[in-house]
Amino acid sequence: MLNVAVIGAGAISPAHIQAYLQFPEQCKIVAICDIYPDKAKQRIEEFKLEAAVYADYKELLQRSDIDLVSVCTPPYTHADTAIAFLNAGKHVIVEKPMASSLEECDAINEAAERSGKILSVVAQNRFTTPMMKLKHVLDTKLIGPIVHAQIDSYWWRGHCYYDLWWRGTWEKEGGGCTLNHAVHHIDIFQWMNGMPAEVTAVMSNTSHDNAEVEDISIAIARYDNGALAQITSSVVHHGQEQQLIFQGKHARVSAPWKVAASLSKSNGFPEEDKALEAQIQQVYDEQADLPYEGHRGQILDVLNAIEQNTPVLADGIQGRRTLELITAIYQSACTGQTVKLPLGPDSPFYSRQGILENATYFYDKKTSIENFSDNTITSGGNA
Structure with a gap:
């Protein structure tokens, strides 16, 4: 015990x-x-x-x-x-x-x-049946080498969300939606697809003038083999649709689950590869649901x-990789430069002090309340 x-x-x-x-x-x-x-x-x-x-x-x-x-x-x-x-x-x-x-x-x-x-x-999003099934499908390599990934971490939070005393500051929260909301999707992305070679990003605060941090960021990641990924992190998206899409050379799969595969006609236009779709679907369906x-x-x-x-x-190595990718997004967005990975002590964003000195401060923290009377949490979509 x-x-x-x-x-x-x-x-x-x-x-x-x-x-x-x-x-x-x-x-x-x-x-x-x-x-x-x-x-x-x-x-x-x-x-x-x-x-x-x-x-x-x-x-x-x-x-x-x-x-x-x-x-x-x-x-x-x-x-x-x-x-x-x-x-x-x-x-x-x-x-x-x-x-x-x-x-x-x-x-x-x-x-x-x-x-x-x-x-x-x-x-915790790794420990869901859809994600475990998707990871297994990717590990089979049936979709072929991944050429593009799309991560849409769309959330919506009201203006008062950042009134809580520790939120909305670089010092205490460490960042905005990229760090504290998209972290789950970014973690799953790097777990399934590995770490890219470089990141180019932009970010903004469009709707929360009571926070220092961003409420939306968009990043492009490039791999050594030429594959690309786009990562959008947001707390300004109504509806909170969230998805991860992996496009392979032979097929695409995603969470929420969808599979599509194409063959080339003689003129280069696509036709459905029903056999491959059925094979991938069978692999997905054969995986047992998680008990917890x-x-x-x-x-x-x-x-x-x-x-x-x-x-x-x-583990901590996985946790560090996820934060490394997020840090690269922040470094690129704040400096206006493409950032090469991996990141080490030579990065201006490696330390907390370095982040505080180099981060973009969008607005002053205007309100600081100890706690909300309504302390319930709502989750986003099904991805």
Whole structure:
């Protein structure tokens, strides 16, 4: 039985709590920590937990009976918190984004390697049946080499969304929609398609003059083999349609699921390749549905990895790659230059201080409230 502590009792914490409660034979939540203890107490009462309340995570470092922690705090706190618990010999699940800079990612990964403990970065959209099926189809190479990918991470958020005290600032949130909304689609994209060789990007703030950060960005990624990808990150799209499309030389597949394949007529125009479409569809249909999806699926992956000493699907290396691609988008958009990958300490956006000094500030943060009365979260589309 693994004893669990949840650090941060904000809007994302119920996803972790509910997931842990799905596996009572493997784990038990024994502590909830938040700088606002009343919020921690509310979560304990809401989920009928037998857990202690803490206002400072450092107090929890002294508890030898805690095996695993979920870090559900704002992004700028992830590194210090995760490193402290790894150094204390605890396994760590850290919410997305992994940290607010690549320098912090590297420090977290170094701490994980030193401790020998498991580090998992939340990428709950990987742990869904459609994404696992799509990944399996891509791994078969039936669609041929990928020549183009399209990532539409379309969300919509009202003006007051950025009134929350830590949102809408480079210092505390680390960025806008590219980092905090499109991170899921960008993570899936790089997991399925690998890292590009270079990125060219632009970004803007069109609708939220109470935030320093962007509310839309558009990036073009190029691979060494000439393949291209376009990534749109947004919180200004009504309808919140989201999709990932992979165009191969032989066929296209996507989430939401669709398959299409073409053969060439003698004049070069297309006709449907029904045989290949049927073959790809069969591969997709033969994959079993996941018993647990989203945070539940990822937390089960971590619990099993701890018990069985096996790797996790979304580790710190994967988390760092996702942030590396996002950082390249920011660096390109802010400098007006194409950015070559990989990014290391020589990047002006490698450190948090470098980001603060070089990022584009669209507007001043005008409002700062402690919490919303309505703290429910709505998700976007089906991608």
